[in-house]
Amino acid sequence: MIACTIAGSDSGGGAGIQADLKTFQELKVFGTSVITALTAQNTQGVHDIFPVDAGFVEAQLTAVLDDFEVKAIKTGMLFDSSIIRTVARQLYGTDIPIVVDPVMVAKGGQRLLLEEAVSAYKEVLLPISTVCTPNIPEAEVLTGITIATEQDIERAARILLATGVRCVVMKGGHLKSDKATDAIYQQDEPPFYVETDRFETPHTHGTGCTFSAALTAGLARGMSLHEAILLAKRFVDAAIRHPLNIGHGRGPTNHFAYNQMEEEIKVHVIQS
Numbered sequence: 001m002i003a004c005t006i007a008g009s010d011s012g013g014g015a016g017i018q019a020d021l022k023t024f025q026e027l028k029v030f031g032t033s034v035i036t037a038l039t040a041q042n043t044q045g046v047h048d049i050f051p052v053d054a055g056f057v058e059a060q061l062t063a064v065l066d067d068f069e070v071k072a073i074k075t076g077m078l079f080d081s082s083i084i085r086t087v088a089r090q091l092y093g094t095d096i097p098i099v100v101d102p103v104m105v106a107k108g109g110q111r112l113l114l115e116e117a118v119s120a121y122k123e124v125l126l127p128i129s130t131v132c133t134p135n136i137p138e139a140e141v142l143t144g145i146t147i148a149t150e151q152d153i154e155r156a157a158r159i160l161l162a163t164g165v166r167c168v169v170m171k172g173g174h175l176k177s178d179k180a181t182d183a184i185y186q187q188d189e190p191p192f193y194v195e196t197d198r199f200e201t202p203h204t205h206g207t208g209c210t211f212s213a214a215l216t217a218g219l220a221r222g223m224s225l226h227e228a229i230l231l232a233k234r235f236v237d238a239a240i241r242h243p244l245n246i247g248h249g250r251g252p253t254n255h256f257a258y259n260q261m262e263e264e265i266k267v268h269v270i271q272s
Contacts, residue, residue, distance in 0.1 A: 002030045002068050003220040005213065006061065006087055007076030007103070008037035008049075008112065014252025015206035016076060022255040023213035023235065029220045032068055034060040034087075037079045039112075043205060043247030046110035054082040061090050072220035074099040074212050077112045081120040088124035097130040097219045100165070101212035102138045118142065127164035131225065133212045134160070135171045150183075157185035167225060171211065180237070184229060193270040194229060196237045203243035203251035210253055211236040234258065234265040 003024050010016035017033050024031035036057055040048040064070065073096055078084045091098060102121055104113040118141055126132055136147050143159040145152065157168045170183040181195040214235040218228025238261050239253035246252070258265075 001028070001217075001220045001222075002032060002070050003213075003216050004032045004034065004061075004064050004068075004070045004073045005076065005216070006034040006036060006057075006073065006078070007101075007209070008039055008079065009035050010206070011038075011040055012042040012205075012247070012252070014043065015209045019206040019209040019252070019255070020074065020076065020213040020216075023210050024217050024220075026255055026259055027214060027217040027221070027231070027235070029217040032064045032070065034064060036083050037077055037112075039077075042249065043251050044249035046112070049079070049110075049112070051079045051083070054080075054086040057083050058086050058090060061087065065090075070096055070220075071222075072097045072099065072216045074101060074216040075125070076101050076209055076212070077103040078117065078125075079112065080114045081117040084117055084120040084125055088120075088128060092128055094128075097216075098128065099212050099216045099219070100125060100129045100132045101208055102132065102134050102142060103208065104138050104141055122163050126160065129165045130219075131167045131169060131215065132160055132165045133169045133171060133208070133215065135208060139170060153183050154185070154191070157183065157191075161185060161187060169215075169229060171208070182229075182233065186225075191272045192226075193272070194233045195268040195270060196233065196266070199237075199241045201240060201243055203245065203253065204240060205250045205252045207236055207240060207253055210239055210255065230267055230269070233267045237267070238265055 005020035008016045021031040038050040139156045143156045167186045172181040214232035218231040238257040242254045242257040
């Protein structure tokens, strides 16, 4: 099984390409990559960004797809509209599942997506994608609405589904609750929810990348969308609950944890 991640490089190793490839490896999927930007960052923040030219992004993706039988693709940090449009043009018409993690802002608050690029997500990338996995702040930017209630979450998901994406996983980690609840909305199907007990820790750098990479790995392994979402929820829950406690800021999640845990990771599925 082969998957491809199209994302930025995190020199601190906690997010981006590095987190994706670690997740693929832990889930027994061979990872290929297309780097969209280089970031100078660590657990204390992003110190500089060097975007890759859209033409070289295209060259990387062409090289991967021409040689490997890729079973699933995910996108992370795409930085600007030229990269988004280049990736969407190359993937248009493919039957490979595409998971879009709309990375916009780093944990420390630094922008990882130019404002002019938001419309490109909605116009060209989401319409050809299988799944979109926004957190609450990202969904607010993509939809233009404030999200504070369950009704807001559903409204935002419906707006995103209207772009053509088949499934929206609204991650609820930013909501104040003793549960970490993600709401899943699909075209022409009733929504459902996946829930775990919340674990309070500052060491959550790379959780979004890790979740979407695990979902992508599941699809690459031939799982159904429902099965892949549950796998991703279990994987990221284990990674958060067993932090590595490295660095002097917001540390990374633990990509080793899922395969090292002896106890079962319980995810509660709620049907609407």
